[in-house]
Amino acid sequence: MLKQMLATKSLEMLQEEMDSGEHRLRRILGPVALTSLGVGAIIGTGIFVLVGLTAKTMAGPSLMLSFVVSGLGCGFAAFCYAEFAAMTPVAGSAYTYAYATLGEVFAWIIGWDLILEYAVGSATVAHGWSKYFLKLLEVFHIHVPSFLANDPLTVKNTIETLPPIIQGAYIGGGCPISAWFNLPAFLIVWIITIILVKGIRESAGFNSAMVIFKLIIVFIVIVAGAFLVDPKNWNPFIPPEFGWPGVMTGAAYVFFAYIGFDSISTHAEEAINPKKDVPIGIVASLGICTLLYIAVAAVLTGMVPYKMIDVEAPVASAFSVHGWNFIVFIVALGAITGITSVLLVMMLSQPRIFLAMSRDGLMPKHIFAVVHPVFKTPHRATLLMGVVVSLGASLVPLEDLAHLVNIGTLLAFTIVCASVWLMRHMRPDHPRPFRCPMVPLIPILGIAFNLGMMIYLGWMTWLRLFIWLFIGFIIYLLYGRHNSVMHKQSLKADPTVS
Numbered sequence: 001m002l003k004q005m006l007a008t009k010s011l012e013m014l015q016e017e018m019d020s021g022e023h024r025l026r027r028i029l030g031p032v033a034l035t036s037l038g039v040g041a042i043i044g045t046g047i048f049v050l051v052g053l054t055a056k057t058m059a060g061p062s063l064m065l066s067f068v069v070s071g072l073g074c075g076f077a078a079f080c081y082a083e084f085a086a087m088t089p090v091a092g093s094a095y096t097y098a099y100a101t102l103g104e105v106f107a108w109i110i111g112w113d114l115i116l117e118y119a120v121g122s123a124t125v126a127h128g129w130s131k132y133f134l135k136l137l138e139v140f141h142i143h144v145p146s147f148l149a150n151d152p153l154t155v156k157n158t159i160e161t162l163p164p165i166i167q168g169a170y171i172g173g174g175c176p177i178s179a180w181f182n183l184p185a186f187l188i189v190w191i192i193t194i195i196l197v198k199g200i201r202e203s204a205g206f207n208s209a210m211v212i213f214k215l216i217i218v219f220i221v222i223v224a225g226a227f228l229v230d231p232k233n234w235n236p237f238i239p240p241e242f243g244w245p246g247v248m249t250g251a252a253y254v255f256f257a258y259i260g261f262d263s264i265s266t267h268a269e270e271a272i273n274p275k276k277d278v279p280i281g282i283v284a285s286l287g288i289c290t291l292l293y294i295a296v297a298a299v300l301t302g303m304v305p306y307k308m309i310d311v312e313a314p315v316a317s318a319f320s321v322h323g324w325n326f327i328v329f330i331v332a333l334g335a336i337t338g339i340t341s342v343l344l345v346m347m348l349s350q351p352r353i354f355l356a357m358s359r360d361g362l363m364p365k366h367i368f369a370v371v372h373p374v375f376k377t378p379h380r381a382t383l384l385m386g387v388v389v390s391l392g393a394s395l396v397p398l399e400d401l402a403h404l405v406n407i408g409t410l411l412a413f414t415i416v417c418a419s420v421w422l423m424r425h426m427r428p429d430h431p432r433p434f435r436c437p438m439v440p441l442i443p444i445l446g447i448a449f450n451l452g453m454m455i456y457l458g459w460m461t462w463l464r465l466f467i468w469l470f471i472g473f474i475i476y477l478l479y480g481r482h483n484s485v486m487h488k489q490s491l492k493a494d495p496t497v498s
Contacts, residue, residue, distance in 0.1 A: 007486050009099045009107075009360075029270050031277040031284075036208045038261045038285025041345035043214060044338035046257020047221075047296050048331075049128055052314025055297070059250035060239040060306040063297045066250030071290035073251075073453060074258045076446030077413035078286045079436040080420040081262055082279035086434040087423075094262070094412045094419075095356055101419040101426065104362075105473075108480055110415055111357045112472030116408040118350035119385065121259060122189075122343055123392035124405065127151070129339045130184035130393070135313065136332050150179035151395050185393035192344050193386030196351075199375045210341040217334025220327070221315060222295045228322050229302030239306070245456070252456040255406050257293065260342060261286045262412070263349035275433035347389065351381035361488065362480035403461040404468065410450045410457075411465070417446035 029037070055063040084097040095114060099107035134149055238247065264281045271277045300309065303318045310317035316335075319327040351368075355378045358368035372379040420436055421443040436442055454462075481487065 007104050007490070008101060009104075009486060028272070029277070030272050031280040033208065034264050034271060034277055034281030035284045035288075036211045037345050037348075038264045038281050039215070039288060040208075040211045040341035041260025041263050041349075042258060042285060042289040042342075043211075043218065043292065044125070044257075044335075044340075044342035046254055046293060047218060048132070048313075048315060048335035048338060050254050050257055051297055051300055052309050052311045052317075054250045054254050055301055055306045055314070056309045056311060058253060059242055059246045060236070061234045061301040062238040062242070062247050063250055063254070063301055063306075064294050065238075065247045066254050067257075067290065067293045067297055069247065069251035069449070070255045070258055070453065071286070071293070073255070073410075073413070073446065073449030074261065074286055075290070076442050076449060077417055078261060078282050079442050080417045080446060081264075082282045082434050083420055083432060083436040084416065084423075085264075085278040085282065086275045087430065087432055094416045095353060097416055097419050099360070101422050102415070104360075104484060104486060105476065106415070107360075108357075108362055108476045109469060109472065110412055111353060111362070112469065112475075113408045113412050114353045115350070116468055117259065117405055117412065118263075118346050118353065119388055120392070121256075121405040122346040122350065122385075122389045123396070125339055125343045125346060126185045126189050126389060126393035127182065129188055129336065129343060130182050132313075132332060132335045132339060133184050133188075136336060139329060139332070144184065147179045148181070148183040151182050151393075152179050153396065182394040186390045188340070188343065189347075189390035189393055190386055192340075192347050193382060193390075195344070196348055196382050197372070197375065197377060197379045199377055210337050210344075214334050214338040214341065217330060217337070218292055218296065220330060221334075222292070222299055224324065224327055225296075225299035225303055225318070228319075228324070229299060231302065233302050233305050248452065249456045252406065252453040254293075255410065255453055258286070258289070259405065259409050260345055261289070262409070263345050279434040347382075347385055350385050351378040354378065354381040354385075359485070361483040361485040362476070403457055404464050407454055407457050407461050407465050408468070410454045413450045414447050414454075417443040417450070 051063060054066060055061070059066045081094075095107055095111035098110045130149070134144060137144065238244065261282055264278060264285065271281075296315070300314060300318055304321055308321075313332070313335075316328045316331040319325070319331065354363060354368040355371075357363045358365045358381075367384065368378065368381045370380050371377065421440045423430075424439055
């Protein structure tokens with residue numbers, strides 16, 4: 001059994017599967033579309049949501065450093081992703097890379113980890129989208145009933161934390177103790193799901209339009225905010241109550257803002273020229289977004305003292321403080337657009353992970369490996385993703401699980417960095433259309449930065465990660481190990497293999 005668990009899939013086998021033509025995805029994405037997908041996945045939650053809480057409670061003006069640390073960790077991993085994506089241009093991302101280097105059980109672990117990243121991350125983003133959408137409706141004096149605008153557990157838990165006298169006033173005022181479900185979150189997930197089932201060309205075009213719009217909004221924020229910056233608000237740059245640990249804690253928290261660039265590698269099979277286009281998309285999207293993040297962090301902490309930053313809608317509120325109310329509506333609309341594109345790319349990526357794992361027999365093929373005969377999309381996996389994400393976003397409070405998304409993705413990045421280093425020794429002569437520079441320095445730095453950020457996520461997050469991975473390992477032992485294509489091939493070659 002141990003031999004099977006550590007069995008690797010050769011690069012030649014991956015290429016053979018790529019050329020087989022069975023259940024292949026349509027090659028339609030060029031470097032601009034791939035870069036747009038990356039930017040679409042990255043810019044959103046980080047700029048419009050996370051900067052407020054991080055600046056106010058963790059880092060202050062040194063939020064800029066937090067973005068630098070997170071960006072460096074992602075940047076080192078990005079070069080490693082780019083090398084692998086060029087070597088193995090098939091769906092699967094880090095899952096495929098781990099299968100080629102570390103073995104089947106590690107591939108399963110990282111695939112299970114990526115499910116956590118994309119599924120829980122999508123539900124979290126949809127939950128956040130609904131709040132911005134409700135705020136935008138309020139501008140037009142449209143109010144959705146509270147029992148259709150919140151998940152039941154969050155509302156109940158919020159009320160239970162209030163003093164008894166306030167609870168009584170709250171209930172006496174006619175407010176519900178709990179809600180039914182979050183209708184806006186449910187609806188946006190299904191709108192995105194229908195678009196994704198329709199086809200990758202339509203999905204990429206829809207995403208590109210949103211990316212262009214939200215980039216315009218981000219530039220407006222940077223340029224307009226620059227006129228309102230008071231350098232005194234940057235002093236002290238690293239507040240003494242936070243110190244350097246605050247910078248690192250902030251980096252681990254805002255790391256969620258960078259999640260998405262790795263989704264480009266899941267679309268390698270749909271790239272027109274994957275050996276060239278995918279590395280360009282990965283590096284370009286990450287570089288663009290890192291610069292924009294730092295600029296927005298600088299403007300936000302310069303416009304308002306960090307202790308006064310609003311946590312709920314930090315960017316819009318900062319302009320409101322200065323009386324620039326005409327910018328508030330633009331920022332709110334940009335936030336909705338940005339978060340929508342993040343949700344689209346995350347939900348676009350998850351079925352590709354399912355597709356790769358089911359092709360290897362680790363998940364049921366009749367559900368996850370089926371490609372629509374007309375749209376050429378993994379429609380069954382996409383629809384299942386829609387069910388899970390819509391229910392999670394509308395019924396479950398996902399704040400704690402958002403930390404799981406961070407630690408799961410950091411683990412994936414760490415494994416990819418280690419895999420590139422390992423593959424340089426295992427297959428030094430294999431063609432590499434794109435080579436990660438300065439190996440082993442870049443992979444080592446990637447491992448160090450990403451593990452460092454994982455440490456600052458706290459022991460409860462680590463515990464939840466281990467529980468998730470343990471559940472995945474049990475599923476592998478009960479299903480994946482017995483249905484593995486690699487295992488079945490080894491049985492044909494040697495019936496004595498257990």
